[in-house]
Amino acid sequence: MKFLEYTPLDSINNFLSHVDLGDCVLKGKLEAYSCKHAGMDRKLSFSLEQEILDYLAQSLEISPPSSTNLLSSRTSRKTLIYLILTLNHMYPDYDFSAVQTHHFFREEGWDNFKQMYETYMLEAEKEWALNNEGDSLLECMLRAIDEVIKLAECEVYSYSPDIEGDPFLQRGAVWSVNFFFYNRKLKRILSFRCCCTSKLNMDDWLADEVPNGYDVVDNDDLFYDMDM
Numbered sequence: 001m002k003f004l005e006y007t008p009l010d011s012i013n014n015f016l017s018h019v020d021l022g023d024c025v026l027k028g029k030l031e032a033y034s035c036k037h038a039g040m041d042r043k044l045s046f047s048l049e050q051e052i053l054d055y056l057a058q059s060l061e062i063s064p065p066s067s068t069n070l071l072s073s074r075t076s077r078k079t080l081i082y083l084i085l086t087l088n089h090m091y092p093d094y095d096f097s098a099v100q101t102h103h104f105f106r107e108e109g110w111d112n113f114k115q116m117y118e119t120y121m122l123e124a125e126k127e128w129a130l131n132n133e134g135d136s137l138l139e140c141m142l143r144a145i146d147e148v149i150k151l152a153e154c155e156v157y158s159y160s161p162d163i164e165g166d167p168f169l170q171r172g173a174v175w176s177v178n179f180f181f182y183n184r185k186l187k188r189i190l191s192f193r194c195c196c197t198s199k200l201n202m203d204d205w206l207a208d209e210v211p212n213g214y215d216v217v218d219n220d221d222l223f224y225d226m227d228m
Helices: 007-016 041-059 074-090 098-104 110-120 122-131 137-149 199-209 219-226
Strands: 002-004 024-034 105-108 154-159 175-183 188-198
Touching: 007 024, 007 122, 007 137, 024 074, 024 122, 024 137, 041 074, 041 098, 074 098, 074 154, 074 175, 074 188, 098 105, 105 110, 110 122, 110 154, 110 175, 122 137, 137 175, 137 188, 188 199
Parallel strands: none
Antiparallel strands: 002 024, 024 188, 105 154, 154 175, 175 188
């Protein structure tokens, strides 16, 4: 996977890098990747494929995968591997297993994405409108995403792991969302990740984690891995 720089995403990413909502801080990012292998991706892709095949060999007789499962066909397994490779680039400190991770991916419709947005992003929407002459953050996001990856041609996936598999929640976040827009024709994936952290929870987490005698770092440093 190769990180792709796109100017249409810059203003949105600058805004989402730190949105102060009073008691909470919201942070998010849009990132685009080419699905072409780069660096260690080819070796990791082969390893993930073998892991999946071994798992299927052991489990098919017990419980055959459904047609919607990301392990059910060679094409869907290839999609899963691309999604995992993208996660690896987004969260380089985590090791994502194909067998465990596939349970947390789900193909979504646009209505589900918009419902997620309305549930979690309305306060950020208000902040954006105040600073952008009333423009809609959602509409600006969709225009930028469309310019990069052509929305009409995309499959949309959400990634909703348990607590142990969620990098954001391990950093004290209240909630996090991860969506992936996959254009099979362009061989390109665009990810949208966002988290909301309670300032109170963050203070408690820092108090538990920082040893005596060490200075507390600025909260923004805790999200250093949001930048490439």
